[in-house]
Amino acid sequence: MAGWLRSGRRRAAGIAAGLALLLVCMMGSLLFGVHTYRLEQLWTAYADFAGTNEQLILRTSRVPRTLIAAFVGACLAVAGCVMQVLTKNPLASPSVFGVNSGASLLIVIGLTAYGSSMSMVNMVWVAFVGAGAAAACVLVLGLGIGGRFDPIRLTLAGAAFAAFASSATSGLILLNKQSLDAALLWMIGSVSGRKLEHLAAVLPYMAAGLLLAMLLSASLNVMALGDDNARSLGQRLGLVRLLAAAAVVLLAGSSVAAAGPIAFVGLVVPHLCRSLVGNDHRWLLPYCALTGAILLVAADTVSRLILMPKEVPVGVATAIIGVPFLIRAARGRSHE
Template structure:
């Protein structure tokens, strides 16, 4: 595998360049869309908010959208990188645990039972609980049998639970049209229409996920060698796997809870970052977080111009990018 950034200094400069690119993408997210703003207007909105329509759009819509897009994109990318190590599957992404399907299922059930009484903040809690319960069930199922846990059993259990959750969700939505109207926005995935208060609800769980991810980054290098080698090197495989699963649930579950099931970010970004920095997860995971944030913010900005004046949900945009990439990766004989 050819690694683009070989040396430590090159990788550090890459992180700095990526940070600058992310800031530029977030700036573009605040300035461009159906209504265009100048840097002067943005600066005035930040420094002396006067309640004008322009300032309201920037502070109440564009700023939360940029920050939520960056945080969700980075979290999904890191979760995807961990999933590919846990499952030994280069096509793995957070949805392999059924997290997306579980979160949407609980959300649709809540909408069907409570209707308009279910606020957006409450929806975030319901989706997060659904994602957590679904992941716990998948891990429990994958640990059954004489052989105990195996990556293939985790993959099959996740696929089965995801299919079951999607089927039940479709059934409820066919019966209850109200749940269809309210849940459709979540089924595609979007960072539009969210507020910073909604981000604050899941931020503690995201912080826990980030801390676990970076604390385990060195362990993932050993896990990539296989369970037998890891045990021979003194690794507590079951503990690393448990903490890794918790980190995935915190990152992916919180992301789905606030933005819906945005697909393919967790698949695309880890492969791109391996091409840049290789398989050392101490570098790979920070690069995944940064690149995932750039990808989702840039995709969100691009989605505003596809069907102007209407906006395409960013989940549709990432699907357009992800499907060709998935086909390309699946056809390769070796994986980056």
């Protein structure tokens, strides 16, 4: 599958157009919502800060949620693309590694133990630890005979762990109803109420995951040809798979920690980008990062405008987009 943009010049132009579109979406996210602001107000919020309500909202709410949406969208999309190669499953997404369920379980355990005294920053770290531990368990369970990596076993192990963690999470919420509201707000997936320190806590892991995924792009191209072909071309499959799994854990774990388990971004975006640039991961991964950021920033902006003055969590908005796509892809029309 070559994609619509077949030449390097067109693909580079597509990157430039995507960056421009992302900038427009981010400006829209910063300026529009329950309260609408002007560009000059955004400028003075930093250049001439006077502590007004408008400036405080822009600096402490709009800017953090826009930046977090962009980074989380990029990371989830790249993680989904890597997962689809790693598992040889075109419907794979970061949830296959159990990161969503593991993070949710540990968050609920933390809320049960500490209640309202648990800060958002602490929730970020607890979620990241839970996501990483869950992914490690799934990787161990997914190893085949002789320690070989088995994509089918990995998918089944992820599904089994997700079912177990979801049941345990539901049980804890029923036993401790005081944690219900806080847990549900986080588990739906939202970038509302986040601050820059939440992004700063996970940004190093996001950057490391993105860099590792980009460095593996050529190896992912070889891996996509099949195990036998990859070995004949000198590919060290075990090492590449381990590094790819590490990239997914860093990307998905940090994203879930920052914004909760936002669904379908990692599923939808790689398919859309393949229709543009084909299966060359040297172009596909950057396109996924850019498109994922655009999608989540735009979805967050729309989600706050639908039912004003109330807001719809962005996780609900992405689910509305993703469910029809999942049905279409499962029927075999959207993937090779």
